[in-house]
Amino acid sequence: MKTALYAVAAVAAIPAAMAGTTTTYTVVEHANPYSLELGVGYNFAARDIVKADGFNAPRVDTLGVDLTGVYAVNEHSSFNLRFGFATGSDDASQFGGYKMDVRVNDFFLMPGYRYTHPMGEYVSGFIGANVGVINESLKLKLEEPDVATYHAHNSEYAFAYSAEVGLRYRISRHFEAFLAYQFFGSTADPSFTGDDNGAHTRKQLYHGVRLGVALDF
Numbered sequence: 001m002k003t004a005l006y007a008v009a010a011v012a013a014i015p016a017a018m019a020g021t022t023t024t025y026t027v028v029e030h031a032n033p034y035s036l037e038l039g040v041g042y043n044f045a046a047r048d049i050v051k052a053d054g055f056n057a058p059r060v061d062t063l064g065v066d067l068t069g070v071y072a073v074n075e076h077s078s079f080n081l082r083f084g085f086a087t088g089s090d091d092a093s094q095f096g097g098y099k100m101d102v103r104v105n106d107f108f109l110m111p112g113y114r115y116t117h118p119m120g121e122y123v124s125g126f127i128g129a130n131v132g133v134i135n136e137s138l139k140l141k142l143e144e145p146d147v148a149t150y151h152a153h154n155s156e157y158a159f160a161y162s163a164e165v166g167l168r169y170r171i172s173r174h175f176e177a178f179l180a181y182q183f184f185g186s187t188a189d190p191s192f193t194g195d196d197n198g199a200h201t202r203k204q205l206y207h208g209v210r211l212g213v214a215l216d217f
Contacts, residue, residue, distance in 0.1 A: 039212030
């Protein structure tokens, strides 16, 4: 009987004991997993763009801009879809006995994956890779002094791939800046002629610097 009375008294005392106690709950606000990046890159060509009869055309560097949508699975892993454009030209080269003007235009669409590693409160490092499709357009003008001017133009859809490594810096809750080294290549080689022994293009490889800003929303 005493045990039962002690139990009832203990239960009755709980509200009185809690009356003077304040319970604190911590609400954790998760970051929105979606972000949009605007990037600008300068790409240094690793190969001459045209070969013909023993001569090499110049290496044509390109300047590009891209827009990338990103979905973060967690703190470290994210998937992205990148659409971009790059262009470059060289109009002061000699090709055999000709003056040569070359222009390259690239449009690309590339899904990819990125791994991010926090390195402090504001700074993080990342590494990523993208694969997709590219449309490469090549325009060529050859001027033979006092004789004639020749024009050639072709484009091709092909496979494209890239890899990048870099740093990100959080400016505010919704903005980040990033800087990266990027390796970019494609299997595109739009040809001027059907003769592989004549003028033909080469699959291009680039080493580039990409920088930009990201908006988390």
